[in-house]
Amino acid sequence: METLIIGCGIAGASAALRLSDDPSQHITIITRAPDPEDSNTSWAQGGIVTRGLDDNPSLLVEDIVRAGAGLSSRQAAYVLATEGPKLVQSVLVETCGVQFDRADDGELVYGLEAAHSRRRVVHKGDKTGAVITRQLLLTLQARPNITLLTDHTAVDLMVHDGHCVGATVLNRQTGEIEPVLAHHTILATGGVGQLFRNTTNPAGARGDGVAMAMRAGATISNAEYIQFHPTAMYINEHPFPLVSEAVRGEGAILLTPDGRRFMLDVDPEWKELAPRDVVARAIYSEMKLNGYEHVWLDIASQRSPDYIRERFPQLVENCAKAGIDPTCDPIPVVPAAHYFCGGISVDLWGQTSVAGLYAIGEVSCTGLHGANRLASTSLLEGLVWGDRAARDILTRDTYHLPRIIPPFTSDADPEFDIQQMMGFLQNLMWEHVGLMRDETGLRQAHQHIQWLRKQVEKQYRYSRPTDALIGLRNAAQVAGLITDAALQNQTSTGAHYRTDSVRERLHVS
Numbered sequence: 001m002e003t004l005i006i007g008c009g010i011a012g013a014s015a016a017l018r019l020s021d022d023p024s025q026h027i028t029i030i031t032r033a034p035d036p037e038d039s040n041t042s043w044a045q046g047g048i049v050t051r052g053l054d055d056n057p058s059l060l061v062e063d064i065v066r067a068g069a070g071l072s073s074r075q076a077a078y079v080l081a082t083e084g085p086k087l088v089q090s091v092l093v094e095t096c097g098v099q100f101d102r103a104d105d106g107e108l109v110y111g112l113e114a115a116h117s118r119r120r121v122v123h124k125g126d127k128t129g130a131v132i133t134r135q136l137l138l139t140l141q142a143r144p145n146i147t148l149l150t151d152h153t154a155v156d157l158m159v160h161d162g163h164c165v166g167a168t169v170l171n172r173q174t175g176e177i178e179p180v181l182a183h184h185t186i187l188a189t190g191g192v193g194q195l196f197r198n199t200t201n202p203a204g205a206r207g208d209g210v211a212m213a214m215r216a217g218a219t220i221s222n223a224e225y226i227q228f229h230p231t232a233m234y235i236n237e238h239p240f241p242l243v244s245e246a247v248r249g250e251g252a253i254l255l256t257p258d259g260r261r262f263m264l265d266v267d268p269e270w271k272e273l274a275p276r277d278v279v280a281r282a283i284y285s286e287m288k289l290n291g292y293e294h295v296w297l298d299i300a301s302q303r304s305p306d307y308i309r310e311r312f313p314q315l316v317e318n319c320a321k322a323g324i325d326p327t328c329d330p331i332p333v334v335p336a337a338h339y340f341c342g343g344i345s346v347d348l349w350g351q352t353s354v355a356g357l358y359a360i361g362e363v364s365c366t367g368l369h370g371a372n373r374l375a376s377t378s379l380l381e382g383l384v385w386g387d388r389a390a391r392d393i394l395t396r397d398t399y400h401l402p403r404i405i406p407p408f409t410s411d412a413d414p415e416f417d418i419q420q421m422m423g424f425l426q427n428l429m430w431e432h433v434g435l436m437r438d439e440t441g442l443r444q445a446h447q448h449i450q451w452l453r454k455q456v457e458k459q460y461r462y463s464r465p466t467d468a469l470i471g472l473r474n475a476a477q478v479a480g481l482i483t484d485a486a487l488q489n490q491t492s493t494g495a496h497y498r499t500d501s502v503r504e505r506l507h508v509s
């Protein structure tokens, strides 16, 4: 049987590895990126959740549901908490040889992150994602029944008699669009951070999978829940480098430019380790009210230089590029779009509402994250649902594939500046569909996006499809989806905050 996997971050790689255990399976895994290591997964710093020393699955489920503002699916959280730790050990450690940090006695070192009641996050310094990605790719490239194609952008899903039978794919080297037929198709295309001006996400996170699934008729849910990370480094580089939650987990404090530790007033109990949405909004409010360009994050006054260098090498490296030394200087930080809690609706096996189509990892909505994601659960979600989708596919019968004719494409260049249009969209989303939303701003955004989508569709129809044009088309479609979901949901919950919501007007906390 043929399976097409679109995206080779942790979710796609996990599915490919499990499927390839069966030699009768043939798996094609594609990425739009020229370098297969280019994904959100590679950029993950803090680590991946597993089971801590004094921990159990019920405690993790409770933490997930609390962070998700009560909207998380308990079933999904239970699956993650029970299957996840076993897969970290069997797939990442034993099969792929990932070596997480260990203490002198050989025991794993467990990190603490915001809103976790236990230390349970394993890591490799603050380069966890890069190490996991490298080891996953090395392992899957050695499997004879997996073909990895880089520089290939999926354009649209092909649906025949209600069953997804693969996708049309742009070969970025030749410029040709070809159909890739498959009995099962898995979307593992990651998030949507690039729809916003301030983001921590790499260039590929522009909602391609969500847009493709929408056009194929799949159900999407929870699109208004975008997680904004409180601390992205405010430097002259895009996307902004993330300053991991783990830095606050190890004691860093947030200060206004005049040295006020504002989180003491905002959340006296959890302070800097309050849930992400609370910290992100507190920073945003300080910036908006007082006209600050950024606030400061100070680890230097809390930890020794040696500790900072050893525990956060990536942070030290990123800071150095901007001329900052975090062992003695505070770091300028702002909030930035970071994670998509919503996505393509799937069941506990990653199956979407379209037969033959699965969605896993950040592109999907298992319901796990509810209105807000608990730190370091997304890598684990990709690992678990990649494995589950593959196991489900292995139980399915073969579907008879139809003959598909390659789509017609034009040679004409688009008549507008794609980069400029994307910049317009990103500004619009940041200003009106960002951390604090209201009806007036959302309606304005909705109108502009409608206009932009019309322009893009016209160009898309009559000009040569490039990766950038495909991305803009998808980004505009998903921006419309998020804006409309934010307009419809008038209740502030978790990451979705309406300044004009009923709760806000009644001052209910």
Ligand SMILES: Cc1cc2nc3c(=O)[nH]c(=O)nc-3n(C[C@H](O)[C@H](O)[C@H](O)COP(=O)(O)OP(=O)(O)OC[C@H]3O[C@@H](n4cnc5c(N)ncnc54)[C@H](O)[C@@H]3O)c2cc1C
Binding pocket: 006, 007, 008, 009, 010, 011, 012, 030, 031, 032, 033, 036, 038, 039, 040, 041, 042, 043, 044, 045, 046, 047, 048, 049, 128, 129, 152, 153, 154, 155, 188, 189, 190, 191, 200, 201, 202, 204, 205, 208, 209, 242, 338, 339, 360, 361, 362, 363, 375, 376, 377, 378, 379, 380, 382
């Ligand atoms: C800076 C940063 C730090 C983070 N830190 C952590 C952390 O410490 N712990 C944690 O759990 N989570 C963390 N996250 C979140 C986590 O990294 C992601 O949620 C997770 O890696 C998503 O994995 P994925 O496999 O779903 O998608 P990704 O890893 O984003 O992979 C998506 C893949 O799809 C491909 N793709 C996209 N569109 C197309 C297309 N049209 N055609 C073909 N290919 C396409 C991309 O090229 C890529 O290969 C962090 C995220 C960021 C940005």
